[in-house]
Amino acid sequence: MFISFEGTEGVGKSTLIQRIHAYFEQLGREVVLTREPGGTPLAERIRDLLLAVNHDERMCADTELLLMYAARSQHLNQVILPALAQGKIVLSDRFCDASFAYQVMGRGLDGDKLALLNQNFVSCMPNVTFWLDAPIELGMSRARARGELDRFEQEKLEFFNRVRQGYQVLHEKEPQRVFRLDATQAADGVFEQAVNILNKI
Ligand code: TMP
Numbered sequence: 268m269f270i271s272f273e274g275t276e277g278v279g280k281s282t283l284i285q286r287i288h289a290y291f292e293q294l295g296r297e298v299v300l301t302r303e304p305g306g307t308p309l310a311e312r313i314r315d316l317l318l319a320v321n322h323d324e325r326m327c328a329d330t331e332l333l334l335m336y337a338a339r340s341q342h343l344n345q346v347i348l349p350a351l352a353q354g355k356i357v358l359s360d361r362f363c364d365a366s367f368a369y370q371v372m373g374r375g376l377d378g379d380k381l382a383l384l385n386q387n388f389v390s391c392m393p394n395v396t397f398w399l400d401a402p403i404e405l406g407m408s409r410a411r412a413r414g415e416l417d418r419f420e421q422e423k424l425e426f427f428n429r430v431r432q433g434y435q436v437l438h439e440k441e442p443q444r445v446f447r448l449d450a451t452q453a454a455d456g457v458f459e460q461a462v463n464i465l466n467k468i
Pocket of ligand 1 (some may be wrong): 360364365367369
């Protein structure tokens with residue numbers, strides 16, 4: 268089983284992932300915890316490039332998309348597919364849906380560019396995607412409290428509202444895969460919502 272976790276900044280993905288991890292381990296399942304962009308040493312180096320703030324040169328939106336997919340290809344082939352082949356449960360902090368939300372909806376890139384990359388480089392989609400949804404202001408104040416903001420976290424409110432809208436589009440398009448969790452609730456409440464969905468599945 269492949270599960271991804273999505274949402275805008277500061278919505279509590281990491282806390283939920285840790286709890287779902289513990290939940291599956293209690294059931295005696297082997298779990299691989301991973302993230303995007305990143306998840307392998309090479310992909311983590313690409314992540315550093317993507318998140319670094321560079322005042323001398325603005326990263327083009329196309330470059331951003333292609334770097335996301337370079338990292339994703341490495342991650343998918345080196346980590347996700349081998350783990351799934353061994354019967355492990357893969358929990359990934361973000362996957363392809365983030366590229367629709369951030370690069371297509373957030374940056375305004377043509378959806379055909381994304382479709383081309385998905386068709387050619389992504390052979391496997393998550394069985395379940397949890398979208399942790401909360402108002403942008405709430406998440407941003409949590410993100411700010413964590414310290415220095417990365418290149419994405421420095422974006423404006425309108426950018427994140429478009430990203431949030433992107434997740435809503437995905438949820439409406441694929442309600443059987445992309446589940447919305449109310450992330451304004453406390454961690455216990457968010458975990459409960461996720462476990463209820465997993466139990467139903
Ligand atoms: P994180 O904050 O969840 O660690 O993710 C790093 C940033 O990368 C986050 O701001 C969202 C962004 N991102 C994209 O823009 N597109 C993608 O495809 C992925 C996986 C992440």
